[in-house]
Structure formats: structure tokens, C-alpha cells
């Protein structure tokens with residue numbers, strides 16, 4: 140439904156041939172697309188507005204770095220600002236100066252508190268701590284059973300009192316028991332509630348007052364829309380929570396809510412949850428979140444890597460050959476080897492942006508094994524054949540397949556892929572800007 | 587009922603509505619007007635696509651009908667959204683046969699609670715209901731449904747945790763036949779629409795149900811949380827592609843979220859919205875009435 144942000148930006152900038160300083164019109168055009176991308180990612184409307192204003196201020200008049208296109212330059216700025224807005228540093232779990240450290244999990248219904256409580260317990264366990272769980276959700280049917288069952292799986296003790304309907308009392312006794320058992324970390328699972336439900340919010344405030352948790356963590360569903368800000372502000376005003384756990388990030392939600400909450404409340408995102416598995420709680424990294432929100436994979440890291448890895452002259456001469464339509468299978472091979480030298484293949488692939496509305500990127504389905512086979516095929520071809528694949532008739536294809544230990548259909552596929560790549564590159568070179576030749580990065584990674 | 591929904595919506599929409607009334611009170615239909623209108627929709631999670639579409643439509647209409655009065659445009663605006671949300675809503679179940687409703691959705695949206703609410707509703711109209719505990723994955727999911735079963739007096743057909751959900755459904759159909767039940771409500775585990783294996787699992791459940799019951803008697807209901815942002819469109823799309831949805835139920839409208847995502851979904855997919863959830867109790871389920879929904883938005 141939506142073109143990816145990078146495609147859009149590429150379209151805008153394919154029209155531009157000039158370098159130098161970014162002018163206001165260029166910046167505005169790009170920022171419009173970025174604004175839409177942020178809104179699509181569920182970043183709160185007001186946050187988007189002030190964010191864009193800030194980026195604009197920074198971008199207009201900026202000298203475009205030689206190694207980047209204007210689009211890349213602006214994205215770089217956007218990316219930096221996004222990371223900055225999300226606190227810059229990775230999330231951190233802290234401990235009270237005096238044991239036990241008490242964490243209290245709060246949030247709306249269905250945001251994932253109970254599961255997160257168990258995951259946090261597991262996380263603390265792997266850090267060598269001795270966690271303890273308190274089941275303080277006395278409202279949702281079987282909520283206590285759920286935490287007890289998870290506790291059993293983890294071999295972590297769970298305190299509950301099915302007879303009591305006083306949350307505060309349960310938590311107090313729970314903490315006593317946790318301390319008696321020698322636990323150094325105690326996690327309180329509370330019932331989900333609406334931030335506008337005064338009675339229920341009072342309950343949390345009372346628990347807070349009674350046990351003074353070291354950290355109150357707001358658990359937020361990554362799929363939350365524009366309302367995330369209202370929710371977070373209400374919870375902050377009532378409880379002044381300390382940080383966020385962002386759940387259900389394993390889907391394809393961009394997770395803009397996290398950014399909004401951070402921007403509006405100043406509370407940082409500590410941990411993220413990436414699957415239903417018990418060990419799926421991870422430290423939050425602002426860079427990853429920034430590229431996720433932009434929907435561009437870890438493009439900038441990739442650009443940097445590409446810049447560092449790819450030999451400048453080699454790349455320049457490759458560009459020239461592309462321009463002159465002399466791109467051959469040898470170059471294709473060299474490209475693949477360059478991709479490989481950038482790091483493990485999976486790692487590089489993981490950095491590429493996902494295709495819009497899909498969990499795949501353009502290279503999904505290509506694996507290291509496949510690259511190896513492609514290499515073998517090209518190496519079984521004569522230099523002549525590599526320069527002019529049109530000479531590859533049926534017999535030759537068969538020979539190459541045998542020689543490389545592959546099949547003719549694989550050979551066919553490669554030749555087809557090559558001719559498509561060549562076509563794509565021709566379009567590229569037709570844009571024909573001088574600037575593009577001097578660009579250091581591989582044509583595979585252009586915006 | 588209408589008043590309750592209005593009340594619920596009102597609480598949440600003061601900010602939203604404040605903007606609207608202010609907006610329509612102005613007299614000039616200049617670009618600022620349209621822009622702020624778009625902003626309002628975006629803030630209600632309607633999303634860029636649907637917002638642009640609605641806005642363009644209204645710009646066209648305003649021009650064609652030569653409307654200069656913002657109040658008048660407000661009425662048109664309502665009509666336009668009501669039009670989007672009005673979808674032929676068939677009977678939920680066929681009387682005289684055994685019906686099966688399969689509830690699906692991402693984690694934590696309110697599937698199990700909605701099942702309890704639906705059961706309450708059906709029981710009140712004299713139908714015999716059976717629960718199938720086909721969430722065999724989440725800890726204590728079976729216990730949760732059982733608790734509702736005992737509160738509402740509904741039999742629960744269940745297997746062990748970790749069992750095959752399709753087998754649970756198969757057994758539930760047999761049990762329903764012997765016990766002469768009218769409706770089976772199937773609770774499934776929450777899953778992300780992007781998880782291919784788990785979506786296949788749902789397809790299998792549906793296949794089994796369709797083998798046992800004639801086709802029209804098996805219906806699939808997507809449960810969607812009103813706080814959902816733009817990801818809701820992908821949810822609806824992928825669940826629909828996999829299962830051919832018959833209905834949507836929008837939960838948690840008692841919060842401050844506007845639920846505008848359904849406008850975007852309906853704009854594209856035209857799946858009937860059966861009910862809205864407005865709380866955690868069995869009777870916190872209301873008919874979805876587009877007119878009321880939109881009226882409440884604009885109040």
C-alpha cells in the first residue's frame with residue numbers, strides 16, 4: 140500500500156543532480172515523506188510536528204557530505220535526531236542500593252504485563268539474581284494461575300493470595316515472603332487497567348506508597364496508536380513511573396508509540412520483548428528502534444560498512460563500467476564478494492530495509508549457500524562467457540551446470556537475474572549524474 | 587445503550603471533539619481548515635490513506651455543492667464516514683443449526699473476554715452455548731475460559747495445555763451435537779498475523795470445523811483492540827487473507843482511544859463490525875451502530 144520510504148526518497152532525489160548545501164525546498168520535500176513515514180509508524184501527531192521542525196532547522200543549509208546523496212544526508216540527520224529523542228543510550232535495568240530491588244509492572248489491559256513479569260524474572264536469573272514474583276492481579280480470571288504456571292516453568296517462586304481482595308495487602312505480604320526466601324529481586328505483576336479509571340489508578344498509587352518500588356515499569360504494546368501519549372501521561376502523572384517495557388515487537392508494527400512516549404514523558408525505554416518465548420526480553424537499543432520506525436532497516440550502518448569495506452577505486456571503476464554498459468558477470472561476482480566481506484551474510488541481510496508491508500527484504504531467500512553456488516557457476520564460465528552471457532546456449536549452460544555441480548535451472552536463474560540487474564543498472568546510469576560516479580557505495584545499496 | 591456509548595466516547599473524546607467544534611465554528615473553508623481536519627483524523631488513528639481519501643472526497647463535495655458553511659460540511663463529513671462504516675450485517679447465527687464462531691486476533695486484544703460477553707448475549711436470547719478452549723498455548727488460558735464458563739454456566743470442552751487446537755474444536759463439535767447446543771464459541775491463542783505457522787494452525791482449525799459443519803455455519807471473528815495503531819490494517823488484512831473474516835469486534839472503547847483504525851480497515855476491506863467492547867464485564871458489549879459511532883465522535 141505504501142511505497143517504502145527509501146523508494147520515495149530515491150524518486151525525489153533522482154531528479155536532483157546538484158550537490159552543495161541543502162536548500163529549503165529539497166529539505167521540505169524530503170521531510171514531507173519522513174513525516175508521513177513517522178505517522179504511518181504511529182508516532183504521535185504532535186511529536187511528529189515538533190520533530191520535523193527540529194530536523195528542518197538542522198538540515199537546511201547543511202553541506203552534503205561527499206560520500207552521501209542529499210537524501211542520505213537528511214536521513215542521517217533524521218536518524219541521529221530520532222536516536223537522540225529516544226535517549227541515545229541503550230536501556231538499562233538498575234538495582235536498588237539495598238536488596239531486594241522491587242520492580243512493579245503496570246499498564247493497560249492486554250499490554251503483556253504478566254508475560255513480561257515472567258520474562259523479567261528470567262532475565263534477572265540469567266544475570267545471576269534470585270528473582271521472586273508477586274501475583275497482584277486479582278481481577279482478571281486466571282491471572283494468578285497464569286503467573287504461577289510461568290513461575291513453575293522458570294523455577295521462580297510466586298506469591299499469591301486467592302482469598303484476599305486487597306492488592307496492597309497482597310503485595311506487602313508478598314515482599315515479606317520474598318525477603319524471607321532470600322530473593323534479591325521482586326517483581327510485582329499488577330492487573331491491567333484503564334488510565335482513566337480513577338479507582339483502579341488509586342490502587343496502584345496505594346501500592347506504590349506502601350512498598351516504594353525501586354522501579355515502576357509501564358508495559359506498552361508496540362502496536363499502540365496515537366493514544367499511547369495520553370496513556371503514558373496519565374500513568375506518569377499518577378505514578379511517575381521510571382521506564383518502559385515495549386512488548387510484541389516481533390510483529391511488523393513500527394513501534395512509533397515508544398518514541399512518542401519517550402518524547403512526551405521523558406521516560407526511557409528499558410527493555411523490549413521480541414517473541415512469546417520466555418527468554419525474549421532484550422535491552423532496548425535506540426538505533427535499532429530508529430531504523431525500525433523509519434522502516435529502513437539499519438541502512439546507515441550498512442552505508443558506513445559499505446564505505447569502509449569497498450575499495451574506493453574499485454567502486455569508481457565499477458561505476459564507470461556500469462555507465463558504459465560494460466557491466467559483466469565478473470563484476471557481478473565481485474559485488475557478491477564485497478557483500479560477503481562486509482560481515483556474515485545474515486548480518487548484512489538483517490541490515491537491509493524490509494519491503495513495505497512484508498517481513499522480507501529484497502534479498503530474503505538468498506543465503507550464503509546460494510551465493511556459493513552462484514560463485515561456482517560464474518567460475519565455471521569462460522572469460523568470454525562472463526563478458527557476454529548471450530553466448531550461453533543450451534550446451535554451454537549444461538556444461539557450466541555440470542562443471543559447477545549445480546543444475547541448469549540454477550544457471551538459467553542466475554543469467555536471468557544478471558540480465559535484470561544489468562537492466563536496473565542501466566536505468567541507474569541513465570540518471571547519469573557526475574555525483575553518482577564518485578559515490579563510494581555499491582549500486583545495490585543506493586536509495 | 588446509545589447513551590452509554592456516547593458517555594464512554596465522550597470521556598475520551600473531549601480533546602478530539604473540542605478541536606472539531608472549534609474547527610467547524612470557523613467560517614472560512616481555507617486550506618488550514620482541511621489540514622486541521624486531516625490532523626484530527628490522523629490523531630484518531632484513521633491513518634494517512636483513509637484520511638486522504640475522506641478529505642479528498644469532502645473537498646470535492648464541498649466544491650460541487652458549493653458549500654461554504656462549516657456546519658453543513660460537518661454533516662456531510664459524518665455522512666461520509668457513516669457510509670464507509672455501513673456494511674450489510676447478516677445474522678450472526680442461523681437458528682435451528684449448530685453454529686461455530688471462531689475468535690481470532692493478536693495477543694491481548696480481548697478474545698477470551700469477548701467470548702464471555704458473546705455467550706452472555708446468546709444465553710440471554712435463549713441459545714445453548716459451548717466453549718471450545720482452543721488456546722492450548724498460553725499459560726492458564728484454559729483456566730481463564732473455564733472461570734468464565736463457570737460464571738456463566740457454559741460447558742467448556744478442553745484438552746491438555748500444548749494439545750492440538752483443531753482436535754479440541756473437533757471434540758467440541760461432537761459434544762455440541764450430543765448436548766444439542768446451538769453455538770460453539772472457540773477461543774484461540776493470541777498470535778501475530780506475521781507468524782506464518784500460527785496462521786496455518788488457524789486455517790487448520792477452520793478446515794476441521796468446516797468439515798464437520800456445513801459451510802455457512804462457521805464464522806470467523808477478528809477481535810481488535812481500539813488502541814491499535816496503523817498495524818491494525820495489516821492485522822485485518824493478513825487475518826482476512828488467511829481466514830476470510832466474517833466480522834470484526836472492536837474492544838476497549840471505554841478507554842481514550844478513538845478506534846479510528848476501523849475506519850481505515852472498512853475503507854479497504856468492508857468487513858462487518860458486529861459489536862464494540864466497552865468494559866470487562868459480560869454485559870459490556872454493544873451493537874456497532876455507525877451512526878452512533880460517528881455521532882459520538884462529533885459530539
Ligand SMILES: Nc1nc2c(ncn2[C@@H]2O[C@H](COP(=O)(O)OP(=O)(O)OP(=O)(O)O)[C@@H](O)[C@H]2O)c(=O)[nH]1
Pocket residue numbers: 248249279331333691692693694695696697698699700721724727774775776777837838839840841862863864865866870
Ligand atoms: N477496558 C476494557 N478491557 C477489556 C475489554 N475487553 C477485554 N479487556 C481486558 O483485556 C485484557 C485481555 O483480555 P483477554 O480476553 O484475556 O484477551 P485475549 O485476546 O484473550 O488475550 P490472549 O489470549 O492472551 O491473547 C483483560 O484484562 C480483559 O479484561 C474491553 O472492552 N474494555
Ligand SMILES: [Mg+2]
Pocket residue numbers: 697698699721727773774775776
Ligand atoms: Mg485469550
